[in-house]
Amino acid sequence: MVEVLDAPAAAGSDAVAHLLDRARGLAERLPGARHPVVAAWRARGAETFASQGFPTRRVEAWKYTDLALLRETRFEEPILAADIRPPLDLEEEEGPLLVLIDGRVRRDLSAVSHLAPGVAIASLADLLRARDEETVAGLGGLAPETLPLPALNAALAEDGAVVRIADGVDGGTIRILSYATARAGHPVAFHPRHLIRLGRGARLVLVEEARGEPEAFAWQNVVSEIQLGPGARLIHIRLQDEPLSAVHTATLAVRVEQGAEYDSFTLIKGARLTRNEVHAVLAGPHAALHLNGAQLVDGVRHADTTTVIEHAAPDCASRQTVKTVLAGRARGVFQGKIHVHRAAQKTDGYQMNQALLLSPEAEIDAKPQLEIYADDVKCSHGATVGELDLEALFYLRSRGIPEAEAKSILVQAFLDDAVSLVADEGLRERLHAETLAWWQRVEHGG
Amino acid sequence: MPAATDTLETVRDVTEGGYRWGFETPIEQELIPKGLNEDIIRLISAKKEEPAWLLEWRLKAFRAWCAMEEPRWAAVRYPPIDYQDLHYYAAPKRKAQPKSLDEVDPELLRTYEKLGIPLREQERLAGVAVDAVFDSVSVATTFKEKLAEAGVIFCSFSEAVREHPDLVRRFLGTVVPPSDNFFAALNSAVFSDGSFVYVPKGVRCPMELSTYFRINARNTGQFERTLIVAEEGAYVSYLEGCTAPQRDENQLHAAVVELVALDEATIKYSTVQNWYPGDAEGRGGIYNFVTKRGACRGAKSKISWTQVETGSAITWKYPSCILQGEGSVGEFYSVAITNNRQQADTGTKMIHIGPRTRSTIVSKGISAGEGQNTYRGLVRILPKAQHARNFTQCDSLLIGDRCGAHTVPYIESRNPTARVEHEATTSRIAEDQLFYCRQRGMTEEEAVGLIVNGFAREVLKELPMEFAVEAQKLLAISLEGSVG
Numbered sequence A: 001m002v003e004v005l006d007a008p009a010a011a012g013s014d015a016v017a018h019l020l021d022r023a024r025g026l027a028e029r030l031p032g033a034r035h036p037v038v039a040a041w042r043a044r045g046a047e048t049f050a051s052q053g054f055p056t057r058r059v060e061a062w063k064y065t066d067l068a069l070l071r072e073t074r075f076e077e078p079i080l081a082a083d084i085r086p087p088l089d090l091e092e093e094e095g096p097l098l099v100l101i102d103g104r105v106r107r108d109l110s111a112v113s114h115l116a117p118g119v120a121i122a123s124l125a126d127l128l129r130a131r132d133e134e135t136v137a138g139l140g141g142l143a144p145e146t147l148p149l150p151a152l153n154a155a156l157a158e159d160g161a162v163v164r165i166a167d168g169v170d171g172g173t174i175r176i177l178s179y180a181t182a183r184a185g186h187p188v189a190f191h192p193r194h195l196i197r198l199g200r201g202a203r204l205v206l207v208e209e210a211r212g213e214p215e216a217f218a219w220q221n222v223v224s225e226i227q228l229g230p231g232a233r234l235i236h237i238r239l240q241d242e243p244l245s246a247v248h249t250a251t252l253a254v255r256v257e258q259g260a261e262y263d264s265f266t267l268i269k270g271a272r273l274t275r276n277e278v279h280a281v282l283a284g285p286h287a288a289l290h291l292n293g294a295q296l297v298d299g300v301r302h303a304d305t306t307t308v309i310e311h312a313a314p315d316c317a318s319r320q321t322v323k324t325v326l327a328g329r330a331r332g333v334f335q336g337k338i339h340v341h342r343a344a345q346k347t348d349g350y351q352m353n354q355a356l357l358l359s360p361e362a363e364i365d366a367k368p369q370l371e372i373y374a375d376d377v378k379c380s381h382g383a384t385v386g387e388l389d390l391e392a393l394f395y396l397r398s399r400g401i402p403e404a405e406a407k408s409i410l411v412q413a414f415l416d417d418a419v420s421l422v423a424d425e426g427l428r429e430r431l432h433a434e435t436l437a438w439w440q441r442v443e444h445g446g
Numbered sequence B: 001m002p003a004a005t006d007t008l009e010t011v012r013d014v015t016e017g018g019y020r021w022g023f024e025t026p027i028e029q030e031l032i033p034k035g036l037n038e039d040i041i042r043l044i045s046a047k048k049e050e051p052a053w054l055l056e057w058r059l060k061a062f063r064a065w066c067a068m069e070e071p072r073w074a075a076v077r078y079p080p081i082d083y084q085d086l087h088y089y090a091a092p093k094r095k096a097q098p099k100s101l102d103e104v105d106p107e108l109l110r111t112y113e114k115l116g117i118p119l120r121e122q123e124r125l126a127g128v129a130v131d132a133v134f135d136s137v138s139v140a141t142t143f144k145e146k147l148a149e150a151g152v153i154f155c156s157f158s159e160a161v162r163e164h165p166d167l168v169r170r171f172l173g174t175v176v177p178p179s180d181n182f183f184a185a186l187n188s189a190v191f192s193d194g195s196f197v198y199v200p201k202g203v204r205c206p207m208e209l210s211t212y213f214r215i216n217a218r219n220t221g222q223f224e225r226t227l228i229v230a231e232e233g234a235y236v237s238y239l240e241g242c243t244a245p246q247r248d249e250n251q252l253h254a255a256v257v258e259l260v261a262l263d264e265a266t267i268k269y270s271t272v273q274n275w276y277p278g279d280a281e282g283r284g285g286i287y288n289f290v291t292k293r294g295a296c297r298g299a300k301s302k303i304s305w306t307q308v309e310t311g312s313a314i315t316w317k318y319p320s321c322i323l324q325g326e327g328s329v330g331e332f333y334s335v336a337i338t339n340n341r342q343q344a345d346t347g348t349k350m351i352h353i354g355p356r357t358r359s360t361i362v363s364k365g366i367s368a369g370e371g372q373n374t375y376r377g378l379v380r381i382l383p384k385a386q387h388a389r390n391f392t393q394c395d396s397l398l399i400g401d402r403c404g405a406h407t408v409p410y411i412e413s414r415n416p417t418a419r420v421e422h423e424a425t426t427s428r429i430a431e432d433q434l435f436y437c438r439q440r441g442m443t444e445e446e447a448v449g450l451i452v453n454g455f456a457r458e459v460l461k462e463l464p465m466e467f468a469v470e471a472q473k474l475l476a477i478s479l480e481g482s483v484g
Helices: A002-006 A012-026 A036-052 A124-129 A133-138 A148-156 A390-398 A403-419 A425-443 B002-012 B038-047 B052-066 B106-114 B119-126 B144-150 B157-163 B165-171 B182-190 B431-439 B444-455 B465-478
Strands: A097-101 A119-123 A161-165 A170-180 A188-190 A193-198 A203-212 A218-228 A233-241 A246-256 A261-270 A273-282 A288-297 A302-311 A317-326 A331-340 A348-357 A363-372 A378-386 B029-031 B090-092 B128-134 B137-141 B153-156 B195-199 B208-214 B225-230 B235-243 B250-253 B256-261 B266-273 B285-296 B302-309 B314-317 B320-323 B329-338 B343-346 B349-352 B358-368 B372-381 B389-399 B404-413 B419-428
Touching: A012 A036, A012 A148, A036 A133, A036 A148, A119 A124, A119 A170, A124 A133, A124 A161, A124 A193, A133 A193, A148 A218, A148 A246, A161 A170, A161 A203, A170 A218, A193 A203, A193 A233, A203 A218, A218 A233, A218 A261, A233 A425, A246 A261, A246 A288, A261 A273, A261 A302, A261 A425, A273 A288, A288 A302, A288 A331, A288 A403, A288 A425, A302 A317, A317 A331, A317 A363, A317 A403, A331 A348, A331 A378, A348 A363, A348 A403, A363 A378, A363 B389, A363 B419, A378 B404, A390 A403, A403 A425, B038 B052, B038 B182, B052 B182, B144 B153, B153 B157, B157 B165, B157 B195, B157 B225, B165 B225, B182 B256, B182 B285, B195 B208, B195 B235, B225 B235, B225 B266, B256 B266, B256 B302, B266 B285, B266 B465, B285 B302, B285 B329, B302 B314, B302 B343, B302 B465, B320 B329, B320 B358, B329 B343, B329 B372, B329 B465, B349 B358, B358 B372, B358 B404, B358 B444, B372 B389, B372 B419, B389 B404, B389 B444, B404 B419, B431 B444, B444 B465
Parallel strands: A097 A170, A161 A193, A170 A203, A188 A218, A193 A218, A203 A233, A218 A246, A233 A261, A246 A273, A261 A288, A273 A302, A288 A317, A302 A331, A317 A348, A331 A363, A348 A378, B128 B208, B195 B225, B208 B235, B225 B256, B235 B266, B250 B285, B256 B285, B266 B302, B285 B314, B285 B320, B302 B329, B314 B343, B320 B349, B329 B358, B343 B372, B349 B372, B358 B389, B372 B404, B389 B419
Antiparallel strands: A119 A161, A363 B404, A378 B419, B029 B090, B128 B137, B153 B195
């Protein structure tokens, strides 16, 4: 499956032209095609992508991540196959679940009936076909569509999850599972667009998973637009665990209104290449943001977390702890920018990113960045890079703990600084289990 | 020390604010025509009676420059520079090379006295050897004989080309290649003078060496080039100061500094940069686009950069260390102030190549008025840099709500045994600190000066004594008008 990646490469501009061809060919058939606002939105996306193409490493935001893999591949749309069932036990957990296979919502696999009042979960494609004006109005409202990948998503977005929680409603926990199969046997690309909206004082726990076992090269280029009304609170857990035949580029745009809180944890266990880009705006006073996460990267994988936090209003707080563990020939990237606008007095910003290198062939590149235009602020960032503490290792070994286990303990302890920030015990345990499973994969050379 | 006292006096004179180094010296100038092309470069080279290899070297740099684009990635904004509208060579007129200070134009000496750099007194009393560069050429170097006794070569760059061509040829452009970047290429093509220092094996330079740079002529750019070589076990401490007249138009300063430290050699390079910063509305001021780099070639060699950047309308400067020798050490200590409309984008690069290399970065940025201050730095650990170590501390202080403070560190590590730590903070002067000082009868400006000096203390203590006192005063002066 991996050798697909080395398939004959088309020229860079060919790949762009091919994607634009797809966009033109599908323009009449994509959901909402006959709605003038949707059609104009898609056309704008195609135009932006046409003028920029895939970002190269000469673009500052892509200095450390090369998209050659995408530039050199001809992607087709995934085939529609109603018989594909992911090898997962979907009934394992209670509560609403939306399943996407190769970017399309599968109602037959999802569990979105019997929702509580004020909770709505739907397929974007369905809503666009139904000319749902609220959905149309929400498209592209937050995502940075002047950037090429979100623009391409706009041009080709076919489906996605739409979640709405009404004012004052506690939406409980909702799960979204995105599974890649690339059943057709040729490289496929899909561009899900999720729209998440919490009304005034609403609450929700959203657990998003990206998995898959694609038979061919699969590129998921997802855009999520998340809007939190005043006083709303969203706990957002994202877990991505995809094989070497997958490339995952995600752009998440979050707008946090007055007194609202966005609390997220993203666990990346990889695809061949992952780019997790977050653009968060603290738009009203006393809004709070937690952008925590861990990148567990092994083998030849490449994981890149790039975040931009905009403090646009006074009295807001942002907290970010991101840990990266690298094994094999892996490469990790962290780019985190905190931008404090002139109006954002009394900003409290904190960012910490730490990387652990476990192999002489691994590489970490970090670029924490502060851009500050207000004076009454408290902002700090810290970054560390290093290996396992040899003294701590010796201490454990001197107490009779075998080396492999001692290492495992230290890696888990390193990650725990970030994972322990997840307040919900059940979710935290699950993340622990995921990090342990990753470590076993590394130990057994998986 | 009298010289230091004199400098102090000069600085103490400045009580009502403003740029006190802004006078112009009415001296007869020799200017070559405006513009930049191969003929101008040939003319500069001919005026300096340079050997053919150096002219070729310049022309090669010029051709590379023609194909290069001006860098745009720094967080600084300025109107396009017309590189054809500048004089690339300006020199005080004189008949022959001065043999001693007695032959130097007295008007020039008075200029340096006004600047607080009394060359004569310094020669006799201060024990600091000075090379003074006026516009494009070096006008006087003091203490030559005493240095020569120790085997230290300290002279103008032109003189070095004449007297020590082999040494110059061996090291020139080996740290900053002629086509390294846009401004370095420009400098390599048109550089007119600068300082050259060579400290032979095992010699500890008996005194601090100092260069004073002065831009005087109108519509000129200053392009000096400094090359310092410390042979095995040598030690040298080098100081650099700069001022320019007050003018409404911007002037370009694009210098290149190359340092080479061989086995167990140490070079300490200190700068107090006080080029004219422009007025409160942002008119005039120097564009300071400088490439400074040191190569720690030998085992256990050490290069330490200390800079106090208070002047210039725009600063674009990243004194860096290439840590090649096993166990070599790089240091960067910086205070940068931007007030009014000043913009500074400054920082360092620490490239860890050899095993057990170590680097320390301490950067203090102070923004006031509408100033924009950016720390931009790179720490790169290459695969062979076993057990390399870096510590970086970047702090920013904001005074007023119309300025900006930015931190852009790049950290790249390819060796698991290396440890890199980076910390950055941004805050403003605490109200309680101000209140405490005010309550004890200090004016607000005095209080700010005191607090800022405390903020910058870790860097100021790295400066040689004479400079430290001057730098402290400069910090306070640079911030005048930023509070209240």
